[in-house]
C-alpha cells in the first residue's frame with residue numbers, strides 16, 4: 673500500500689493545495705457511473721489512487737480512473753512517443769501514460785515538491801513501465817526552457833494555475849506540428865465562470881489565450897474538472 677520509505681506524516685503537513693473538489697460542479701452520481709463503466713486501471717495505479725485518497729491531504733489533485741483512461745487512449749491514438757508532464761504529484765498520470773507508451777517511448781515529468789517526487793519515484797520503481805519515466809525535480813518553467821523546439825509529441829499540463837499561460841507558450845514551442853496538449857482543470861472547479869482570485873483569473877486568461885490562438889485546433893472537454901485538448905496545427909497557415 674505504501675511506497676517504500678515514504679513518510680506520509682510529512683505529506684499531511686503540506687496543505688497548500690487541493691482545497692476544492694470537482695464534485696462541486698460534477699454530479700457525484702454521474703462521476704461514479706462513468707467510473708463504473710470505464711475499464712479498471714492496473715493494480716499499481718489502483719494502489720496509487722488508494723494511497724493518494726487515504727494518505728495525502730489533497731486527493732482531488734489525482735486524475736483518477738476516467739481521466740487516466742482518457743490520457744491512456746490519447747497516448748495510444750496519437751502514437752505519441754515523447755511526452756512531457758508538468759506536475760507529477762504521486763505519479764498516477766505519468767504511470768498511466770507510460771503503461772501505454774511503446775518500449776522506446778519516454779515521459780519527462782516535472783515536480784518541484786521533493787516529497788511528491790519521492791512518492792512518485794517509489795511507485796515508478798515498482799512498475800515494469802517505470803523505466804520510460806524520467807522525473808525531474810525542479811521548477812517546471814526552468815526545466816521546460818531547457819527543452820528543444822518541436823521535438824515533443826504530447827504535453828500534459830497539470831500544475832500551478834498561475835503559470836498555465838506560460839506553460840502553454842512553452843508547450844507550443846517544444847511541440848512538433850500535430851502534437852497535442854492536454855490541460856487539466858480547465859473548469860477550475862467552476863471558478864472560471866466568475867473568476868475573482870488569482871488562480872481563477874489565471875485559468876480564465878489561459879482558456880482565452882488558447883481560444884484565440886490560430887496556431888491551435890481546440891476542444892474543451894467537460895470531463896471531470898475540464899480538460900482543454902489542443903492540437904498544434906500541422907499547416908500553421910491553414
Ligand SMILES: C[S@@+](CC[C@H](N)C(=O)[O-])C[C@H]1O[C@@H](n2cnc3c(N)ncnc32)[C@H](O)[C@@H]1O
Pocket residue numbers: 733734735736758759760761762763764765766782783784785788810811812813830831832
Ligand atoms: C494536480 S497535481 C498533479 C497531479 C498528477 N498529474 C496526477 O494526475 O496524478 C500538481 C502537482 O504540480 C506540482 N507543482 C506545482 N507547481 C509546480 C511548479 N511550479 N513546478 C513543478 N511542479 C509544480 C505540485 O507540487 C503537485 O504535485
